[in-house]
Amino acid sequence: MQGLTAELMRGHWYVAMPGAELKRSSFEPKTLLGEPVVIGRRADGSVFALKDHCPHRGIPLRYGRMIGDDVECCYHGWRFNGEGTCTLIPSLTSDQQVEIGKIRCGAYPCVEQQGMIWIFFGEKGEAPGSPPKMPYFDRAPDGYVTMPFECSTDHAAFGLMDPTHAAFVHTSWWFKKDATKLREKEKHFEPCELGWRMKRHKVPARNIAYRPIGKNIETQITYRLPGFRIEEIVSDTHQVVSVTVITPIDEGRTQITQYIWWSMGWAFVLKPLVRRLGRIFIEQDRDVVQQQREGLVHKPRLMLINDADTQARWWMRLKDEWFAHRAEDRPFANPLREQTLRWRS
Ligand code: FES
Ligand SMILES: [Fe+2]
Numbered sequence: 362m363q364g365l366t367a368e369l370m371r372g373h374w375y376v377a378m379p380g381a382e383l384k385r386s387s388f389e390p391k392t393l394l395g396e397p398v399v400i401g402r403r404a405d406g407s408v409f410a411l412k413d414h415c416p417h418r419g420i421p422l423r424y425g426r427m428i429g430d431d432v433e434c435c436y437h438g439w440r441f442n443g444e445g446t447c448t449l450i451p452s453l454t455s456d457q458q459v460e461i462g463k464i465r466c467g468a469y470p471c472v473e474q475q476g477m478i479w480i481f482f483g484e485k486g487e488a489p490g491s492p493p494k495m496p497y498f499d500r501a502p503d504g505y506v507t508m509p510f511e512c513s514t515d516h517a518a519f520g521l522m523d524p525t526h527a528a529f530v531h532t533s534w535w536f537k538k539d540a541t542k543l544r545e546k547e548k549h550f551e552p553c554e555l556g557w558r559m560k561r562h563k564v565p566a567r568n569i570a571y572r573p574i575g576k577n578i579e580t581q582i583t584y585r586l587p588g589f590r591i592e593e594i595v596s597d598t599h600q601v602v603s604v605t606v607i608t609p610i611d612e613g614r615t616q617i618t619q620y621i622w623w624s625m626g627w628a629f630v631l632k633p634l635v636r637r638l639g640r641i642f643i644e645q646d647r648d649v650v651q652q653q654r655e656g657l658v659h660k661p662r663l664m665l666i667n668d669a670d671t672q673a674r675w676w677m678r679l680k681d682e683w684f685a686h687r688a689e690d691r692p693f694a695n696p697l698r699e700q701t702l703r704w705r706s
Contacts, residue, residue, distance in 0.1 A: 365657050366612035367513035369394050370683055373587040374492035376606045376618065377480045379505050380473045383408065388432060390423035394482050395611040398469065399423055401443060403430040409443030410480045412467035416447075422466065441466045476501025477606075477620065493554075493585070496593050497600045498622035504632055506639040507618040509610060512650040514588055515676070516657075517607045517615040520646050521590045522672040524548075525706045530649050531642055543705040550672075552697040556585030557675055564594070573625065575599045584672065586679055599624045619643055668702040 375393060377400055383389055388401035390413060397413035399422050413421045415434040424435040431440040431448055440449040445468030447461045470481040470489040475498065481489035510517055520526070528540045549560045561581040564571050571578050575596030583591040588607030593600065601623045608616040619639050628635075665673050678696050686693045 364660060365513060365654065367515040367609070368680075368684070369514075369609050369612060370587050370680065372483050372487065372683075372687060374479045374481050374489065375587060375608045376477045377410065377471075377608065378478050379507060379618065379620070380408075380476045380478050380501060381505075383478065386427050386430075388423070388427060390421070392610050393480065393616075394609050396482075397421060397423070398480065399432060400471070400478060400480070401427065401432060403443060407443075408471050408473045408478050410469040410471035410478075411441060411443070411445050412469070414466065415439060416464055416466050439464075444468050475499065493589070495591060495602060495604050495620075495622075497602050497624075500622075502604075502620040502622050503628070504635050504639065505618055505620045506636060506643055507616065508640075508643050508647055510615045510617050510647050510650055511613075511654055512615060513613050514607050514609045514615050515680075516650055516653065517617060518588055518676050519670075519673040520650060521588075521605055521607065522584055522676065523669070524672075525669045525704055526649070528706060530645050532645075533641060545703065545705050547701060547703045549699070549701050550697075551699045552695045553583060554585060555693065555695070556583060556589075556679060557672070557697050558583045573628070574601055574623075584676070586683055601625075617643060617646070669704045671700070671702050 377391060377393055377398070378389065383400060383402045385402050385406060386404050388399050391398050391400060399411045399413045401409050401411070403409070411422060411432060413423055415422055415436065417434065417439055418436060420434065420436045422432050422434055422441070425433045426435070427433070428440060431442050433440045438451040439447055442448050445465045447464035447466070450459060450461055453459055472479050472492065474492055475495050479492040483489060524546070528543060548562070550557050551560055559582040561579050564578040564580050571594065574594055575598040578594060578596045580592060580594045583589070585591070590605040592603040594603070601621070604620045606618045606620065608618070610616055621635065621639070675697055682693060682696050
């Protein structure tokens with residue numbers, strides 16, 4: 362937690378990228394959990410993820426191209442299908458017997474779900490199960506914003522669950538919270554699968570940003586490993602789901618993506634505005650971790666205070682339990698208990 366890097370958690374499904382950014386018959390190179398990956402989409406729309414090394418001489422496959430549903434290496438033209446199996450070695454003559462089906466570049470479990478491309482990063486042979494489902498909407502999101510952050514997943518996560526930075530960081534000429542007029546807040550939390558949840562509660566009527574969603578608005582926020590903040594906002598008539606996803610690029614860098622789904626059919630007219638505002642908010646978070654980095658390089662001692670940073674502590678406890686249950690080969694046991702937290706924000 363103290364430094365510039367965070368230990369990476371294996372054994373989870375991670376959101377690799379928004380599905381909308383990957384065209385048919387193409388691939389995108391990415392670094393995720395410190396590993397180079399090629400994420401591809403076949404002509405039928407299905408997705409796959411390969412280790413980004415050619416097993417012949419190790420050149421990254423990203424320099425190659427798609428031929429049909431296969432990725433062709435740029436060096437000697439070997440081809441690999443989405444399962445990571447070699448399908449062609451062009452140099453072979455008809456009498457040369459090479460079992461090309463035994464040559465593999467390596468593939469990751471990869472699925473597209475709710476408009477997000479998910480990859481499982483586990484140990485060799487580990488059963489992946491399925492990615493977690495986001496609530497309400499079984500379709501692609503109505504919008505998203507994605508950005509790399511120059512910080513570890515721990516500091517990215519602390520930013521996500523930090524209830525008291527908004528009055529100082531998320532300010533603009535059109536939105537300025539007066540930091541001298543902070544209100545006392547009291548929220549109730551309970552443990553849930555791989556995380557915790559700010560229990561469902563009413564949104565105060567003075568909060569005009571929520572008004573287009575309808576009457577009697579309630580919200581609930583779930584935080585869970587390996588890096589999700591899932592906010593459900595429901596009214597008598599509508600639902601909005603906002604999901605922030607943290608995906609480690611490597612130990613010191615993090616991809617942050619904000620997805621949003623809504624049920625208000627008319628709200629498509631707001632898409633450009635929502636996108637713009639989402640971008641501004643995320644850029645403010647990104648800029649502050651960039652500045653924080655200038656401090657962290659000198660390895661200062663850091664503090665987590667009650668109750669404003671209690672959720673950051675919970676994040677670290679959940680991570681510790683994640684590593685412990687894998688090392689000890691036993692089921693994950695959520696160490697958190699119901700608790701009420703208070704702060705001024
Ligand atoms: S290095 Fe890939 S085909 Fe030779
Ligand atoms: Fe923020």
